[in-house]
Amino acid sequence: MRIANGKLKSFLAVAALFTAAAFPIADSEKLDFAAIGKIRDEGFARSQVMDHIFWLADVYGPRLTGSPGIQQASDWAMGRFRQWGLTNVHQERWKFGKGWSLVRFNANLVEPQEQPIIGYPQSWSPGTNGSNVAEVVRAQITNEGDFAKYRGTLSGKVVLSQPARVVRMLEGPIILRMDDKWTAEAMTTPVPAPVGGGRGNNAEFAQKLREFYRSEGVVAVFDRGSNNDMAAGGSDLTWEQQHPDGGTIFPNGAGPRDEHAGSGVPVVTLAVEHYNRMVRLLERNIPVKVSLDVDTKFIDEATMNGFNTIAEIPGSDLASEVVLLGAHLDSHPYATGATDNATGSAAMMEALRILKAAGMKPRRTIRIALWGGEEQGLLGSRAYVREHLADVDTMTLKPEHAKIAAYFNSDNGTGRVRGIWMQSNLAVRPIFEQWIAPLADLGVTILGPRSVSATDHVSFDEVGVPAFQFLVDRLEYNSRTHHSNMDTVDRVQRDDMIQQATVIAVFAYDAAMRDEKLPRKALPTPRTRPSQ
Numbered sequence: 001m002r003i004a005n006g007k008l009k010s011f012l013a014v015a016a017l018f019t020a021a022a023f024p025i026a027d028s029e030k031l032d033f034a035a036i037g038k039i040r041d042e043g044f045a046r047s048q049v050m051d052h053i054f055w056l057a058d059v060y061g062p063r064l065t066g067s068p069g070i071q072q073a074s075d076w077a078m079g080r081f082r083q084w085g086l087t088n089v090h091q092e093r094w095k096f097g098k099g100w101s102l103v104r105f106n107a108n109l110v111e112p113q114e115q116p117i118i119g120y121p122q123s124w125s126p127g128t129n130g131s132n133v134a135e136v137v138r139a140q141i142t143n144e145g146d147f148a149k150y151r152g153t154l155s156g157k158v159v160l161s162q163p164a165r166v167v168r169m170l171e172g173p174i175i176l177r178m179d180d181k182w183t184a185e186a187m188t189t190p191v192p193a194p195v196g197g198g199r200g201n202n203a204e205f206a207q208k209l210r211e212f213y214r215s216e217g218v219v220a221v222f223d224r225g226s227n228n229d230m231a232a233g234g235s236d237l238t239w240e241q242q243h244p245d246g247g248t249i250f251p252n253g254a255g256p257r258d259e260h261a262g263s264g265v266p267v268v269t270l271a272v273e274h275y276n277r278m279v280r281l282l283e284r285n286i287p288v289k290v291s292l293d294v295d296t297k298f299i300d301e302a303t304m305n306g307f308n309t310i311a312e313i314p315g316s317d318l319a320s321e322v323v324l325l326g327a328h329l330d331s332h333p334y335a336t337g338a339t340d341n342a343t344g345s346a347a348m349m350e351a352l353r354i355l356k357a358a359g360m361k362p363r364r365t366i367r368i369a370l371w372g373g374e375e376q377g378l379l380g381s382r383a384y385v386r387e388h389l390a391d392v393d394t395m396t397l398k399p400e401h402a403k404i405a406a407y408f409n410s411d412n413g414t415g416r417v418r419g420i421w422m423q424s425n426l427a428v429r430p431i432f433e434q435w436i437a438p439l440a441d442l443g444v445t446i447l448g449p450r451s452v453s454a455t456d457h458v459s460f461d462e463v464g465v466p467a468f469q470f471l472v473d474r475l476e477y478n479s480r481t482h483h484s485n486m487d488t489v490d491r492v493q494r495d496d497m498i499q500q501a502t503v504i505a506v507f508a509y510d511a512a513m514r515d516e517k518l519p520r521k522a523l524p525t526p527r528t529r530p531s532q
């Protein structure tokens, strides 16, 4: 930089010009530090977030969409919302297909020795019609050509559908706290990997395989989950260091919910160690028998259906505009859905409780939405967007689209908020820089520029609503808890959750009070041409 003359005044003027040209500078945010202080005090001194998690996970978990658990959890949440004085408390229903819940599961090795087996029937699996003792066999069927090899050989058998998987010694990172290395990584935008080729019609083959097993009289299919043995990736900068062993299972896949619901045979995911033992015995021609009892229930769509749970704190002078806080209430059935996502749901609930208890009078309406169907493909948040905001295919916008000031999401587990993913929205950086400054002592320092996916903020981002996922310490989320049979309240970290809910309350308040809604990215282009 060249200083034009010696006077300090003109140096400052030049410096200001230079800065303005180099970086997008937002007007100074008029933050209400007294209000932020009150929010922090209510959130830290009188937190109820662990109580919300207890009810959502220990009492009403699992909360599979279309099951009694999620209905009871939603009824309980609505009761709390009314107790706190929130308004417009209601459920919004959308089409889901058949619901499902587990009634009973029992599996024991009986030959060569008695041994209880750790496992869990996959969601939407049918039952076995009572207890069965059956011989176990290996069958590797990966395409329709393999059907002929096994035709006539599987009747009355339990099929092991995968080869054994190596179980490695525990090593590498299990708990992910954002250290300097991770923080530096989060502040970059990686170049995306090349898009892979088509994967063929997996759904069609899966349905044919279900029909084959059924027609051949197979009693049940056992698997041991994904092929991940922790060796893949290698780098310690890998977000997905899952440890699918040590009695922790991550059942994959789910049966159909449509007219094919219950059409296959029971599929049970086993602990890899128990699965591998059976494979090793069979490879040496030593007979393996199990006793198995799977009882499941399919729930008619008419009685259950998918739904979202909604409530709000009405705004004042900008009441028609909305700051939306969202988290998915539904879980997989394999545990109690504690970190995926009772934690996010409880944090959002607690944020509203804090704002109400601290006597905040937001300018914009602050609305909470607890989604259903996230685990089956962001179904609840997509239904909300379709109903209220926009058609993602044609990008036809509804009037409410212009009224959403921001959408914030929490769905990466029990960790404290370390920052926010800005979802490639370049204009929010100077605003968020100011919002996080009074939260730096709580560890909130990271503005991640990249777009992240795989949860409900995507439904809003893809129609051009400013939508953000909080960046949290993942802790054991990837390695142990999410989608596993061990996602229980034991793995929820109290101090982190108190911080998470409080930080979210501050973000919601700041978004509800600023003069303008948050800046938007360019509107996405329609996926389909409008009809002529």
Ligand SMILES: [Zn+2]
Residues within 6 Å of the ligand: 340, 375, 482, 483
């Ligand atoms: Zn999940």
